[in-house]
Amino acid sequence: MTMTYPPLSRDGAEPLWMQLMRALRAEIESGVRGPDQPLPSEAELSDLFGVSRTVVREALRELVQQRLIYKVKGKGAFVAPRKTELRFVGSMSGSADDLRESGRRVTTQTVRQALGEADEREAALLRIPLGEQVVRLRRLRRVDGQPWLLVDTALPARLVPGLERAILENQSLYDVLRRRYGIEPAAADRWIEAVFPNREDAALLEVSTSTPLLGIESVAWLEDNTRFEAYYALHRSDQTRFYVGIR
Amino acid sequence: MTMTYPPLSRDGAEPLWMQLMRALRAEIESGVRGPDQPLPSEAELSDLFGVSRTVVREALRELVQQRLIYKVKGKGAFVAPRKTELRFVGSMSGSADDLRESGRRVTTQTVRQALGEADEREAALLRIPLGEQVVRLRRLRRVDGQPWLLVDTALPARLVPGLERAILENQSLYDVLRRRYGIEPAAADRWIEAVFPNREDAALLEVSTSTPLLGIESVAWLEDNTRFEAYYALHRSDQTRFYVGIR
DNA sequence: CGGGCCCACTTGTAGTTACAGGTTCGAGTG
C-alpha cells in the first residue's frame, strides 16, 4: 500500500505537524485503513514526509486526542475503531421536544426576558468580551401543570437580534432559533451537579430550599465553533429523572 | 512569591513531566495563584526544577488539556478562571479510564462482591427473570484519596462466570469485562437525579446525610441488545461536576 | 511631549541525539 502523499508546504503558513495531521486524518477518514490497522511507524512517516520525528509525534498526538487513532507503546499507532465514538447523544434540545412527544402537556412560561451586558461567567462561556450585549431569558417549564425546570439562558444579542421581544410562550427555544435565525446546534458541553435552590428559585419551582435539585450548566455552539447559548437549569428530580442516552 | 518545590525524582518510576504537572496542579488548586495570574515562564520553570524545556512544555500541555491553565503566545501561561472544575469526561466507561488519563491517583475499593438472585429492579433493568443469578459489586472509587463515587453494580452471572471471585481492586471493570469476557459495550441509558444518601452510603463517601449527591442509574448493553450491566452510582458533586459532552 | 522603533522576553515550531522500556520473532540450545 504505497500511498502518494501531497508534499508538505514549508512556507510557514501552516505548521508542518498540522499539515501532516490533516493528511493522515484524510487518509483515515477515507477508510483506506480499517479499524485497528496499524499506521506506518513514526520513523517511516518521518522518512515518507521528510520531516523530523518531532513533527510526526506532534501530528499523531493530535490524532490521538481526536480519538481517530490510539497508540500502544512498543507496537505502534492504530486506527481507532468505531469512528463515531460512543458518546452521550443527549437531547440537544432543551428537552421540550422530547417531552412533548411523550404526550404530556408541556407549558413554558417566560419569567424574564431582557437585553443586558454579559457578566464574567457569560462572557467566559460564550467566549465574548465582558459587557457585550446578551439576551437573557428566565423560563419556567411545567409538565402537566407541575413546575419542572427553571432555566436562565444567555445568548449573544448579535446572533439573535430581536429575540428580547419575541414571543416564546409555549415554544421550544431551539425551534425559534432554528426557524428565525437559522441556528443549527452542532454540539454542547454540559455539567451536572446536585444543589439546593435559593429562596426565589425554590418558590418558582414550588419546592423547599432543602430539596436537592439537579443544576445543569450548558454551553452550545455551531459547526464553526461559535458559542450561541449558555444556560443554567434547575431541574426538579423528585418526580422524574434526567435522561442521558449513549450510543 | 518564592515557592519551595519538592525535588523531582529521577528514578524513572514516573516521568518528570508528570511529576512537574502534579506539582504545578497542586499549586494552582491550592489557590495561591488567582485566576488569570501568570505562571513562571517555561525558561524559569526549567531552571527552578532543573529540567529541560521539553519536560516543562509537556507538563504545561497536560495542564492546558485539563483546562487548568491557558497559554497565550508571546505572553505566557495563566491560571484558568472558573473554579476547580475538575474534568470528568463521560464516555461509555465507568469513568475510571478517563480519570486515570488525567494523571490523578484513582483507587477502587471493592466493598462487597457476591453472587445473588436478581431482585425486581435488577431483573427489569437487565431483562432477566426474577431470581436469576447475578454478580453484585459494591465499589468505592477515590480520586487522590478522596471518596468520589459509590457504585452498586449487578451483572447477569451467566455472562460473567467467575466474576464474583475476580480481583477488581484498582481495576477498571470495563477493562476486565473486555479482556476476560470479551464484552464490548454498545450503548447505555442513564438517568440522573439529585438525592440524599442514606447513613451507610454517607459514611462511605465521608459526607453528611444532608449533602445533595448525584444519583446515576445506568443500564448498558451489547450490540445484540443483551443487557450486561446495571448500576446505581452515588457521585459527590461538591468538589466537581459531572460532565457530558454532546457531539 | 508624542510616536515609532528596537530589544528583551515569551511561546511555537522544528530539528537532532540518546536511551529506556515494551513487543515480536527467529535463531540457537537444551
Next chain:
DNA sequence: CACTCGAACCTGTAACTACAAGTGGGCCCG
C-alpha cells in the same frame, strides 16, 4: 520439539539547539 534469549523494531522520555513569531516596555528622535 519446546523454550529461552537476544536482536530488531516500536513508542516514550529527555536533553539540547535554533529560529520564528507575538508582546510589551523603554529609549530615542522629531
